[in-house]
Amino acid sequence: MEGQDENLVDVDVYDDGISRFPEYAWNSAPTDLLATRRQLRAAGLRPGGHGPVAQLRCRRCSYQPHAACTHLAWLYRIDLAKPKIPMTLAKEAALDRAMATRTTCPVCQVRFDYCLPLKTLGSCWPCSPEGIQTREHHDRELGRDTAGTTALAA
Numbered sequence: 304m305e306g307q308d309e310n311l312v313d314v315d316v317y318d319d320g321i322s323r324f325p326e327y328a329w330n331s332a333p334t335d336l337l338a339t340r341r342q343l344r345a346a347g348l349r350p351g352g353h354g355p356v357a358q359l360r361c362r363r364c365s366y367q368p369h370a371a372c373t374h375l376a377w378l379y380r381i382d383l384a385k386p387k388i389p390m391t392l393a394k395e396a397a398l399d400r401a402m403a404t405r406t407t408c409p410v411c412q413v414r415f416d417y418c419l420p421l422k423t424l425g426s427c428w429p430c431s432p433e434g435i436q437t438r439e440h441h442d443r444e445l446g447r448d449t450a451g452t453t454a455l456a457a
């Protein structure tokens with residue numbers, strides 16, 4: 304038994320491990336201090352740059368308080384919570400991502416300032432088979448090579 308006690312002191316896992324978190328039974332956590340991620344989100348908040356500080360046992364376990372809960376929810380400090388990213392900004396970011404896929408050529412990864420005919424060409428015009436033909440034809444006429452084109456682009 305002595306050896307076990309020494310282990311408890313030496314093993315670091317007890318310092319930052321789950322076993323250290325206070326565990327609250329369902330509906331017993333101080334709702335003015337702690338909230339789950341879902342509760343924070345409902346209040347327009349998100350965890351403010353810190354890890355969970357406690358755990359909440361699930362509703363079902365309130366009927367069997369001695370069983371180990373397998374549906375523990377993390378609890379975060381409300382006083383440290385930060386406002387969620389405003390919806391408009393999140394929407395803008397999503398729109399911009401959608402726009403980026405429509406304006407970025409999957410072949411050369413260049414982003415254009417207009418929507419590419421990805422459904423028909425599948426790439427920007429210079430990357431499309433016809434575009435390459437036209438360009439090669441064009442370059443031959445002008446006596447240019449691809450190195451010249453690269454220099455222009457850079």
Ligand SMILES: [Zn+2]
Pocket residue numbers: 360361362363364371372373374375
């Ligand atoms: Zn449970």
Ligand SMILES: [Zn+2]
Pocket residue numbers: 408409410411412413426427428429430
């Ligand atoms: Zn391209």
